[in-house]
Amino acid sequence: MFDLATYLSRVKETVETYLDKRLSADDGASARLIEAMRYSLFVGGKRIRPLLVFAAADAVRGMNGQPAAKSAILPETRVGAAVECIHTYSLIHDDLPAMDDDDLRRGKPTCHKAFDEATAILAGDALLNLGFQLLVEGIVDHGMELAHAARSIGDATGIGGMVTGQMLDLESVHHEPTPQLVEEIHRNKTGAFLRACVVAGGQAAGATRQQAEYLATFGECIGLAFQIIDDLLDLVETTEQLGKRSHKDVEQNKVTYPAVFGIEESRAKAADLTQRAEQSLVPFGEHATALRAAADLILKRHY
Amino acid sequence: MFDLATYLSRVKETVETYLDKRLSADDGASARLIEAMRYSLFVGGKRIRPLLVFAAADAVRGMNGQPAAKSAILPETRVGAAVECIHTYSLIHDDLPAMDDDDLRRGKPTCHKAFDEATAILAGDALLNLGFQLLVEGIVDHGMELAHAARSIGDATGIGGMVTGQMLDLESVHHEPTPQLVEEIHRNKTGAFLRACVVAGGQAAGATRQQAEYLATFGECIGLAFQIIDDLLDLVETTEQLGKRSHKDVEQNKVTYPAVFGIEESRAKAADLTQRAEQSLVPFGEHATALRAAADLILKRHY
Numbered sequence: 001m002f003d004l005a006t007y008l009s010r011v012k013e014t015v016e017t018y019l020d021k022r023l024s025a026d027d028g029a030s031a032r033l034i035e036a037m038r039y040s041l042f043v044g045g046k047r048i049r050p051l052l053v054f055a056a057a058d059a060v061r062g063m064n065g066q067p068a069a070k071s072a073i074l075p076e077t078r079v080g081a082a083v084e085c086i087h088t089y090s091l092i093h094d095d096l097p098a099m100d101d102d103d104l105r106r107g108k109p110t111c112h113k114a115f116d117e118a119t120a121i122l123a124g125d126a127l128l129n130l131g132f133q134l135l136v137e138g139i140v141d142h143g144m145e146l147a148h149a150a151r152s153i154g155d156a157t158g159i160g161g162m163v164t165g166q167m168l169d170l171e172s173v174h175h176e177p178t179p180q181l182v183e184e185i186h187r188n189k190t191g192a193f194l195r196a197c198v199v200a201g202g203q204a205a206g207a208t209r210q211q212a213e214y215l216a217t218f219g220e221c222i223g224l225a226f227q228i229i230d231d232l233l234d235l236v237e238t239t240e241q242l243g244k245r246s247h248k249d250v251e252q253n254k255v256t257y258p259a260v261f262g263i264e265e266s267r268a269k270a271a272d273l274t275q276r277a278e279q280s281l282v283p284f285g286e287h288a289t290a291l292r293a294a295a296d297l298i299l300k301r302h303y
Numbered sequence: 304m305f306d307l308a309t310y311l312s313r314v315k316e317t318v319e320t321y322l323d324k325r326l327s328a329d330d331g332a333s334a335r336l337i338e339a340m341r342y343s344l345f346v347g348g349k350r351i352r353p354l355l356v357f358a359a360a361d362a363v364r365g366m367n368g369q370p371a372a373k374s375a376i377l378p379e380t381r382v383g384a385a386v387e388c389i390h391t392y393s394l395i396h397d398d399l400p401a402m403d404d405d406d407l408r409r410g411k412p413t414c415h416k417a418f419d420e421a422t423a424i425l426a427g428d429a430l431l432n433l434g435f436q437l438l439v440e441g442i443v444d445h446g447m448e449l450a451h452a453a454r455s456i457g458d459a460t461g462i463g464g465m466v467t468g469q470m471l472d473l474e475s476v477h478h479e480p481t482p483q484l485v486e487e488i489h490r491n492k493t494g495a496f497l498r499a500c501v502v503a504g505g506q507a508a509g510a511t512r513q514q515a516e517y518l519a520t521f522g523e524c525i526g527l528a529f530q531i532i533d534d535l536l537d538l539v540e541t542t543e544q545l546g547k548r549s550h551k552d553v554e555q556n557k558v559t560y561p562a563v564f565g566i567e568e569s570r571a572k573a574a575d576l577t578q579r580a581e582q583s584l585v586p587f588g589e590h591a592t593a594l595r596a597a598a599d600l601i602l603k604r605h606y
Contacts, residue, residue, distance in 0.1 A: 028491070029462040030470040037462075093428060098420035117401035121424065122470050125396060125431065129461030132435035136453045139442060147450070150439045158432030159332040159340075167333040167425050188331070 004293040015050045015080045036115045036123035043106045049197045050080030055290035056201030062287025075204040078138035085131035092124040149200035156196035165189025172255040182260045186227040195219030221277035228270040231256040274299045307596040318353045318383045339418045339426035352500045353383030358593035359504030365590025378507040381441035388434035395427040452503035459499035468492025475558040485563045489530040498522030524580035531573045534559040577602045
């Protein structure tokens, strides 16, 4: 019997142990910089992105009849650690006073509140840089498959995705909320990166082009559904429940799914995307068990 | 007869044409974000880092009797464009109000002055991300040699170098200026990255381990000398001559070479490093002509 809690805690431990070692060994670095990076990295994330990386790698290996990778450091450990660094950098920078100006993240003071603005900017920069360092090290150790994974991630986190999403999000307060705009923001801001985590996990395990396409469809659907649910949660939950400031989308006049489509239609959209995500996993059969469970975890949050 | 002006203008044109195309084609991205990235990228840099990449690649190819690379996009074009993106990101973020708070850069308003703070932070993030995207694309197209080049760069720009250097620099205003501290700051802040540009250029052309070591020594010496000269220039030149605010080190109580060693000893140090840099190129013979000329250009600025 597959148990997601066990699976997720193994992923978390693997990735966190790896990052912990990696961020202790650097003697030459500024102690305060390392402290700020560790603060935001270990403040208690759900590790959804590494989970998707590991689960996608397992689906591909299972379908291709490969044994589990057995090098000292798994390819997906480096990819999982890398995406968590990049995700954490994006949270630190999004929270800055010049951006969303948030004081709380994961129930704790945001990085620039716990340290200061300059340190938060640099800790974010260093985490983005570290994410790519881990990917490049992975390429050197594991070979070209990791280069394709690194490319999928890099294409989703820069102007082709996450940074553009944040920029459009900041600009959106001046724009009429249209279905096109809300979809463009969310596809860039969260969707592209979640999709890339799934695809990169598969590529790290040697996915064929066809398998990468199935994974891309799955990733795209859960990425969009994830954001719709996030918008709904912001509307209905309290700050305490969320661990970050709630109702801020409305306060800041942000363009969200419920604002454009209403609550009921947003729920229906999320349910439809969830179903399409499940269908895209059919070719992987039982090997996608972890991936299906991950989707459940992500998409069946209370809303 | 080798002519550096011709060589440098070829490097500039190659890298700038490549970056210009790269930053026009992205239809989905926010127009304002692309505009801010292009503003800082094309505001008129000297392109010293790409120059070092190309010159080091030529030295290695010459010494190994290889013909010049002839793929549609040279490996050093991608590496040169990547280091220029990463360098530009570091300038944008260093100039931010929370950091060095500078209004002028290369004689023009800094990115956050020409746009706004949020846009400047995101433009910097996107340029760092783009730098690594170009390196990863290079690995996919040109193979593993580029992975070693990417590793050299990534190790020099994060907590193992540039970001740490900026953090120590910000912290230095609270510390007694000692020779150890000033050397640590400069090794991290500028030295590590300049060294990495030289090494990565060589690796992109397939440098042996021994060749990479010669290049590392060369890069380290010119990197440190470069920073000493920068400190001296800040002291003796006007804002107009520099194109950025002068005398700011003294105003901000920054730890610099002249502050610690005095002007005369700083000059002697720079001269000694320049000589050591030249010696490290002896094994390359005539093939290092471009590299020697690049060192001259960098180190014989008026001071």
